Amino acid sequence: xxxxxxxxxxxxxxxxxxxxxxxxxxxxxxxxxxxxxxxxxxxxxxxxxxxxxxxxxxxxxxxxxxxxxxxxxxxxxxxxxxxxxxxxxxxxxxxxxxxxxxxxxxxxxxxxxxxxxxxxxxxxxxxxxxxx
Amino acid sequence: xxxxxxxxxxxxxxxxxxxxxxxxxxxxxxxxxxxxxxxxxxxxxxxxxxxxxxxxxxxxxxxxxxxxxxxxxxxxxxxxxxxxxxxxxxxxxxxxxxxxxxxxxxxxxxxxxxxxxxxxxxxxxxxxxxxxxxxxxxxxxxxxxxxxxxxxxxxxxxxxxxxxxxxxxxxxxxxxxxxxxxxxxxxxxxxxxxxxxxxxxxxxxxxxxxxxxxxxxxxxxxxxxxxxxxxxxxxxxxxxxxxxxxxxxxxxxxxxxxxxxxxxxxxxxxxxxxxxxxxxxxxxxxxxxxxxxxxxxxxxxxxxxxxxxxxxxxxxxxxxxxxxxxxxxxxxxxxxxxxxxxxxxxxxxxxxxxxxxxxxxxxxxxxxxxxxxxxxxxxxxxxxxxxxxxxxxxxxxxx
Numbered sequence: 001x002x003x004x005x006x007x008x009x010x011x012x013x014x015x016x017x018x019x020x021x022x023x024x025x026x027x028x029x030x031x032x033x034x035x036x037x038x039x040x041x042x043x044x045x046x047x048x049x050x051x052x053x054x055x056x057x058x059x060x061x062x063x064x065x066x067x068x069x070x071x072x073x074x075x076x077x078x079x080x081x082x083x084x085x086x087x088x089x090x091x092x093x094x095x096x097x098x099x100x101x102x103x104x105x106x107x108x109x110x111x112x113x114x115x116x117x118x119x120x121x122x123x124x125x126x127x128x129x130x131x132x
Numbered sequence: 133x134x135x136x137x138x139x140x141x142x143x144x145x146x147x148x149x150x151x152x153x154x155x156x157x158x159x160x161x162x163x164x165x166x167x168x169x170x171x172x173x174x175x176x177x178x179x180x181x182x183x184x185x186x187x188x189x190x191x192x193x194x195x196x197x198x199x200x201x202x203x204x205x206x207x208x209x210x211x212x213x214x215x216x217x218x219x220x221x222x223x224x225x226x227x228x229x230x231x232x233x234x235x236x237x238x239x240x241x242x243x244x245x246x247x248x249x250x251x252x253x254x255x256x257x258x259x260x261x262x263x264x265x266x267x268x269x270x271x272x273x274x275x276x277x278x279x280x281x282x283x284x285x286x287x288x289x290x291x292x293x294x295x296x297x298x299x300x301x302x303x304x305x306x307x308x309x310x311x312x313x314x315x316x317x318x319x320x321x322x323x324x325x326x327x328x329x330x331x332x333x334x335x336x337x338x339x340x341x342x343x344x345x346x347x348x349x350x351x352x353x354x355x356x357x358x359x360x361x362x363x364x365x366x367x368x369x370x371x372x373x374x375x376x377x378x379x380x381x382x383x384x385x386x387x388x389x390x391x392x393x394x395x396x397x398x399x400x401x402x403x404x405x406x407x408x409x410x411x412x413x414x415x416x417x418x419x420x421x422x423x424x425x426x427x428x429x430x431x432x433x434x435x436x437x438x439x440x441x442x443x444x445x446x447x448x449x450x451x452x453x454x455x456x457x458x459x460x461x462x463x464x465x466x467x468x469x470x471x472x473x474x475x476x477x478x479x480x481x482x483x484x485x486x487x488x489x490x491x492x493x494x495x496x497x498x499x500x501x502x503x504x505x506x507x508x509x510x511x512x513x514x515x516x517x518x519x520x521x522x523x524x525x526x527x528x529x530x531x
Contacts, residue, residue, distance in 0.1 A: 019344075020306040023337055027313045030330070064298065093301030095294060113305035116312035 008057040009128055010034045014044040014073065015091065016065040024060070024091075024119075031120055032129035040065040041073030048083055056086050057127035060110075063092040063100060074104045087126050146262060149191040150175040151182040151209065152224070153201040157247075161195065161224070161254075168255050179204035179212075186213045193242075193258055193265075198225040198232060207232075211239040220265035222257050224249070292479075296352050303344040310338035355479045363490045365407040372411065372442050372511075373402035373435045379415045380433055386420070391428035392448070394419070400437030404513035410487045411511075415444060417480035418507045422448035425505070442511050449504040458497050484509075 011033050015021040018039065025035045036056075038044035045068070048056065059077075063070035070090065077083045090101050093112040101109035108122060148170045152158040158175045165172055173189040176182040178201045186194055194213060198206040210221040222243035223236050236244060242261035245254055314334050317327070380396045387394040415433070422431040426448035436443045453461065462485045488495040491511050499505035 017302050017306075019337065019341060020302055023306040023309050023334075023341075026330075026334070027309050030313065030317070093298045093305070095297075112301045113308045116309055116316065119309070 008055050009130060010036050010056050011123055011127055012036050012038060012044060012047070012056050012059045014038045014041060014059060014065070014070070015062040016040055017062075027116065027119070028123060032131035033123055033127055034130055041068030041070060041076070043067075044073055045076055045083075048077075048086075053083055053086065058123060059086055059088045060091045060123070061088050061106070063090060063094050063097065071100070071104060074106065078105075089122055089126075145169055145171045146192040146258070147171045147173045147189070148258070149173055149182075149186055149189055149194045151177075151185075151194060151200065151206060152197045153177040153199070153204070154197075157197075164251050164254060168251065170258070177201045179206070179209040182206075182209040183212050183216070186219065187216060190217070191219060193262060194219055194221045195254075195258075196221050196223050198223055198227055198236070207235050207239055210236075210241070214240060218269070220261045222261045224254075292355075296348075300345060300348055303341040303348070307338050307341040307345065310334045310341065314338070351479060351483070354483055363486055365410060365490055367405050367407055369403060370406045370408040370411065371403045372406065372444065373398035373437075375408060375412055376415055376433055376435045376444070379412055379419065383416070383419050383423070387423055387431065390423045390426065392423050392426045393430040394423075395430055395432045397432065397434045399435070400442075402435050402437040402442050404442055404511065406491060406511065407487070410490075414484040414487050414509060415446070417484045418444075418446040418509075421480055421507070422446050422450070422505070426450040429504075440513055442513060444509040444511070445506055447504060447506040452499040452501045452503045452505050453497070454501055458499065461497070462495070 011028055013021055013024050013028070013035055015024065015037070016039050021037050021039065025037050028035045036047065036051075038047055041061075044059070044061075061070045061073060068076075070092070074088060077086070077088070087107040088104075090097055090104070090106050090109040091112065091114075092100070092109070094100065097109050097111055107126075110119060110122060148165055150158050150161050150165075150172060152161060152175065155177070158177070162172045162175065173191050174185045176185045182194075182196070182200070182204075194210070196206045196210050200206055200209065206223065206225070210223070213219065213221065220242035221239070222245060223241055224245050224247060225232070226247045228246050233244065242264050243257040245257045311334075314331060317331065376398065377396060380394055384394060419431065419433065427450035429449035431449075432445075432447045434443075434445045434447075436445075462481050485495050488509050488511070493509060493511035495507065495509045497505055497507050
């Protein structure tokens, strides 16, 4: 079956709200995805640089975060040739998330709060289900 | 009277434009004005010339005859001049009939002097017109300032709405995802039993997120209510030491997450008349603030009973703040730090101050950058409900 590559399989969830990050991670795990969490852009970058970033199928990126926000993360990611190809989906409650998505040249965006289907469909477009 | 008028004369002689079609009368007025210390910048005899000379000489005041040469109309000329420039016009005329007077009023006449007139009458009319003009300018300036302040308040409120919507959407997202995923696993149920532990975890998380939403809604309503100055207190006997102990216990978990140790020191007799729930809100806001900016170092809460008052203080050893920010942070929607970190509505300290004010207490902050901050609340032991009092006072017409 044609679908997302099985050798890149981790969804990186970058979200500063701990309770929400845990919820998203739990829901994705339950639906067969492998997940890694980061609480801000800096933490996400550090994790990507110290792990096999080619295993990451998708970065789900919040915009407003302390220390390094989504915009700062995206700019740093684009500046790094190893990380630049990883697809990014903005995950934000921000009013102008669509405009931001265009500016930051990301793959897609999800407006908070999303439907569960919408979240799972978006992730499934890029990542393989490990338990399906 | 004369000395009073002379004293009021501005240091620079006012510049006057005379509009009068009778040459000899114009000369006479000019002579009088010069004698009174005015500068005559020109004379005009027609409607057109009046408008033109006013623009050219930019006088401080225009003296305007009503019947002008070539069927000209002084009232029309005055209206045109006023449309083009901000200068007071005083009518000088022999026509005292009601309809002329009314027509002159509609152009915003600053004075009306009937011919023939005494020098002093003219002088008083000019001084009064210039006074009135100045007062109107000041009023316009005040209206402009007030309008700008209102526009700023609207802008702040709009920003607040955006921040509030953002803050609400975060727990709302978690709540919805938890519930939808519960529905998903329950409806899948036949082949495999629903994992009880996971379902419980989701329910607990959903409940926590719903509680967060509810608290946010309360706080948003609070700031709206408080802004309209209708903070009604529910006063009762309350031991602030005991209240502080409960609040501190309730915030231990939050303190652990930020790495700050939370200490409480209670001294003296701390019972008085307060709105207990509101005072809890004040202390919670101060502690939350200290934990947020406390850089992981100990936060100390102290309650000290003195003879007529009780002192509540919350000290941290964090980033502190600059003297110029000490007042600003109590404003609505203001934050200690830059808006990079959007966490929080930016209303905690504002609400705290409003509550303390309603108790006729006092709140202040002692701090310096990187030297931590100490927020001190001083409350009279017997608080009155200020909102209720002022309402009663208004109703009974007391000052």
